[in-house]
Amino acid sequence: MGSRTAGIWWGTTIEAPDPSGLAKFYAELLGRHIGHEEPGTAIVAASPQGPFFVFQQADGYRAPVWPPAEGEQRPMVHFDFQVGDLDSAVAEAVALGATVAEFQPRGKVRTLFDPAGHPFCLCLDEG
Incomplete structure (x- = not known):
């Protein structure tokens, strides 16, 4: 090309x-x-x-299911955003219309859903 x-x-x-x-x-x-x-x-x-x-x-449109489940629409991609304060970032995202996923696979990462149901992650910046 x-x-x-x-x-x-x-x-x-x-x-x-x-x-x-x-x-x-x-x-x-x-x-x-x-x-x-x-x-x-x-x-x-x-x-x-x-x-x-x-x-x-x-x-x-069918919103993806998190965590992935057999026979359901799978998340094809998701965004990861690095944040300095995880709790504040989650609260801000929720105030904008996000929802917190019930399943949270890692301690310093929060999985949320945007208003269309796409999962995205807020990841604590520890550096």
């Missing part, structure tokens, strides 16, 4: 029943802005250099 720009990861596209609403959730969670919006698609600028998060309309 000689026409491809080497080493550039532009972003990740996530399906959602309400792409605009989910973009607003992540923009607020990450302190970023919505860089572009049109019917069925919204883009959150994750940082000035990228990567971007693109939220795309998905008709017939």
